[in-house]
Amino acid sequence: MGVSTGPVLAVDAGNTKTDVALVAPDGTVLATGRAGGFQPSRTGVPAAVDVLAAAMTDAGLDPGPPGPRAQRVSACLANADFPAEERELADEIRRRGWGRETAVHNDTFALLRAGLPSGAAPRGVAVVCGAGINCAGMTPDGRTARFPAVGRMSGDWGGGGGLAEEAMWWAARAEDGRGEPTELARALPAHFGHGSMGALIEAFHLGPLPAPRRHELTPVLFAVAAAGDPVAQRLVDRQADEVVAMAAVALGRLGLLGEEVPVVLGGGVLAAGHTRLDERIAGGLAERAPRARITVVTAPPVLGAALLGLDALGAPAAAHEKVRALFG
Structure with missing residues (x-):
């Protein structure tokens, strides 16, 4: 495939922020921009895609007509958990006319691509643990493994938001006597300057704390x-076990459990360097997928969206390395 002369409009849209980058076929980053969170299930698809337009405006790119801004829009989007959602979002982006071609993926695929070497067909599994938790895997023949990841009803547990809720649950019960003692009952309200869990719960419930x-x-x-609190340690251990379970199941679905294969970890929770969490994940994967190689990605996920776009354009390895050098 020859390299297109048009750029890639790379988009990474998460629950709390949206990043865009306009990337030339040679890997030169021409513009970057940022906007707020992307939540189509709450706002509706058109309003959610308006957030992408706001990020383009922040990058100095006019999101209005006429004419495409890129050869290819490579959009990796949170809350695009089912193929039907990917299609609906892709249709709305095409309607805006930003690119001659449009591809929409769940945002976990951006993490996966960012953690895989350039010049090789995609092969591996990624687990993202930021505000939520999700996992995706891919093989060179195009097979994928993924999870719905729409919350508790799809079997999910954890992520930053889930951990915060669990911590508050245990702390509230410790304070009022329904549960076992935990330092969380003091530490959580103290973080916001409150003297009790009762005051913190009221602040969240009535709105002074959004x-x-x-x-x-x-x-x-x-x-x-x-610091050694048993309740908090159990929550951290369970989060590690959830990460291992998702990765191992995805590897098994792809027939990769016994092979040397990358397992890419990313998102705010997994990239933070929490020793207990990291060690338990490494130990769990060593038992279930002993040849897996853990890679932690700290680069912004928009890098993965850009690399996917460059892949589709047939860009050379040098272009991939150039864009990695900026974002990595």
């Missing part, structure tokens, strides 16, 4: 676990 700030409690949970 719900998105609950994510601030996840690092507090890990700090309390590192």
Whole structure:
């Protein structure tokens, strides 16, 4: 395939932020921009795609007509958990006329691509644990393994948001006597300057503290676990076990459990370097997939979207390395 003369409009849209990058076929990053969270299930598809337009505007790119801004739009989007959602989002992006070609993937595939070497057909599994948790895998023949990842009803547990809720549950019960004692009952409200879990719960319930700030409690949970609190440690251990379970199941579906294969980890929780979490994940994978090689990606996920777009354009390896050098 020859290299297109048009750029890639790479998009990574997460629950809390959206990044775009316009990348030339030689890997030169021409523009970058950022906007807020992407939540089509709450706002509807057109309003969610308006957030992508806002990120383009921040990058100095006019999202309005006429004419495409890129040869290919490579969009890796949170909350695109089913093929039907990917199609609906792709249709809306095509309607905006931003690119001559449009490809939409779940955002976990951006993490996977960012963690795989350039010049090789995609082969591996990625687990992202940020605000939520998800997993995706791919083989060179195009087979994929993925999970719905729409919350508790699809079997999910954890992620930053889930960990914060669990920490508050245990802390509330410790304070009022329904549960076992835990340092979380002091540490969580103290983070926000409150003297009790009752005051913290009231602040979240009545609105002085907006719900998105609950994510601030996840690092507090890990700090309390590192200090030796048994309740907090059990939550961290369960998160590690969930990561191992998702990765192992995806590897098994793809026939890769016994092979030397990368397992790419990313997202705010997994990229933070929490020793207890990291060691338990490594131990669990060593038991279930002994030849798997763990790679932690700290580069912004928009890198993976850009690499997927360059793949589709047939860009040379040098272009991939150039864009990695900027974002990596």
